[in-house]
Amino acid sequence: MYEKKTFPNLNCGLDLVGEVLYGKWKMRLLWFINEGYLRPSELQRKIPDASRRVINIQLKELEEHELVIRTIYPVMPPKVEYSLTAFGKTLIPVIAAIGNWGDEYQDSLKRVILKGYPQLS
């Protein structure tokens, strides 16, 4: 596992949120777990753009940060389910607010984002 070399910034709320939510797929993972997609394989199917590896890594970080709990069922083939902690659930309205803003302004957002990729329409 990668060892961080620098100390995190903890000066304000935004810093703190960044430390637990800064990861390309973390909000999506929390969102889908909240929607009932609990197993790693389900989450991987819901987020096909993410590699299996990074999903595992980010789930582990979410667990370390106590936003989700990992439950292992001792069956074969192995079965694992994630669920939100009480703490993790408090984040759902925040993620909803972010996602709703993105949905509401999706046309503007797509336009300004694609400006940076001139080779495409």
Add this chain to the structure above:
Amino acid sequence: MYEKKTFPNLNCGLDLVGEVLYGKWKMRLLWFINEGYLRPSELQRKIPDASRRVINIQLKELEEHELVIRTIYPVMPPKVEYSLTAFGKTLIPVIAAIGNWGDEYQDSLKRVILKGYPQLS
């Protein structure tokens, strides 16, 4: 400037938000501009943990994404001021929600974040 090599994900609102807000200091920059810290040197003093260089880069990206406007005053020494666009202003309540969550749970957050840095208390 760095040329992106992969295409962005634009599948849902969270993807879109990520494309414009995924940058360590971007939310902070928008927040402080909204609070009236408009000049680059002011913003640098407000965010001493960020290097001057990355503040410039992220301000330029925010401008490209039409969240802020850059105004150059033709005076010496040079004077530049940023301001939020109407579009950028719509993001302020979202950033407030994120920051408020971080403030509200700051004790829990600090605890779980510091778990990852065992060499420190």
Add this chain to the structure above:
DNA sequence: TCGAATAGGGAAAAATTTATCCGTATTGTT
């Protein structure tokens, strides 16, 4: 004249994140 403040870019290194590829293990199905 020297230094500070202003704004900002280039190059390169460092840090971090993400992707790719390969390997482990078990059970059930074809």
Add this chain to the structure above:
DNA sequence: AACAATACGGATAAATTTTTCCCTATTCGA
């Protein structure tokens, strides 16, 4: 017997982000 599904980790490469260092330019004040 081979193969798919399940879950997960190591090693390495690639992509991306952020830092560090150095440079330009102008004006004001000591």
